[in-house]
């Protein structure tokens with residue numbers, strides 16, 4: 001049997017950890033780590049051009065230090081434990097204590113020096129997805145550099161020649177290392193503080209894992225059949241809401257490092273795609289959307305003016321991707337009368353409970369015993385009951401008067417009187433007159449059999 005330590009591959013490599021993180025200004029920069037899974041406050045610039053920093057959903061931004069005009073960062077590739085949601089943790093690989101790694105933010109025109117220390121049990125590298133840089137800084141093992149061996153630190157140094165939204169991930173044993181959660185965002189703010197300025201700027205990565213209920217380590221060989229569909233390695237109801245003050249100009253940047261596309265749909269608004277990982281989209285080239293498909297290995301950013309208060313769902317429109325680990329293998333029983341079958345099964349298993357013959361909404365409130373380290377397929381409760389969602393789902397909460405740096409959950413929306421869908425309690429229409437058999441033509445009789453005519 002393996003101990004957890006051995007599974008994580010930490011062992012001897014971790015021994016020097018303390019030495020790395022306490023270095024003088026002349027040596028390696030500090031490598032701060034983050035363990036809290038909550039969205040950390042954006043990191044506002046203290047020098048250089050002003051910019052509106054991003055809020056990384058359930059994540060954080062990596063602090064830097066200045067060294068003779070160069071912005072220095074220190075990434076540590078290492079095994080991490082990531083809570084997908086309370087009750088389910090994955091043993092993943094990531095950077096600086098978390099998967100995904102911290103967001104790196106800098107400004108167009110900056111020169112950056114990024115130290116990458118490898119505490120994984122195998123070599124790694126960092127590829128700076130979408131960025132314009134010297135070929136030798138591109139991070140492709142074998143092609144542009146040797147792998148960074150376990151226990152070693154490499155330096156990447158280049159100028160940030162354009163603003164935009166980029167990603168970073170290994171280009172070394174990629175299938176394994178990305179399936180284990182190694183990825184992060186790299187946001188380059190425009191040098192002109194007024195260009196493409198917004199009031200709130202959210203970023204998150206789409207990622208997916210295959211973790212059997214009761215186990216902790218992703219099955220890295222999986223190609224299509226994932227059971228954890230996550231944003232920044234979090235699943236609903238543990239993905240934080242996107243908190244917005246009414247009338248804010250809002251940008252949402254979404255990167256996709258899974259192996260399938262995700263149509264991200266936001267309720268309540270139409271919006272325009274303003275940026276891809278290739279750069280900013282010219283105003284005359286934009287068109288309105290309410291769902292934006294994020295292709296594999298791509299980033300899309302969209303913008304809207306938050307003029308409508310409310311609790312607006314934001315989710316992947318592939319409905320299986322708003323479900324959690326349990327239940328993907330449940331057979332379909334809609335329309336099947338299982339009462340006779342249930343009677344027979346109860347003779348051998350008295351607690352047997354048939355499920356799903358009216359659909360599966362009941363499962364949202366069903367409390368069933370689960371294996372260790374997994375959570376129900378759909379869960380989360382709103383002010384009107386179970387939300388019946390999991391996975392890639394969150395809520396854009398637009399409220400009057402939220403202060404500039406406040407990202408705290410404001411609770412559920414208080415709907416103005418008379419603006420919530422309600423039950424009709426007046427007279428019901430005479431259904432038999434409307435759709436009774438005497439009004440049907442012979443052609444449609446077949447279709448009406450399902451109704452009480």
Ligand SMILES: [Cu+2]
Pocket residue numbers: 229261262263316317318321392
């Ligand atoms: Cu999806």
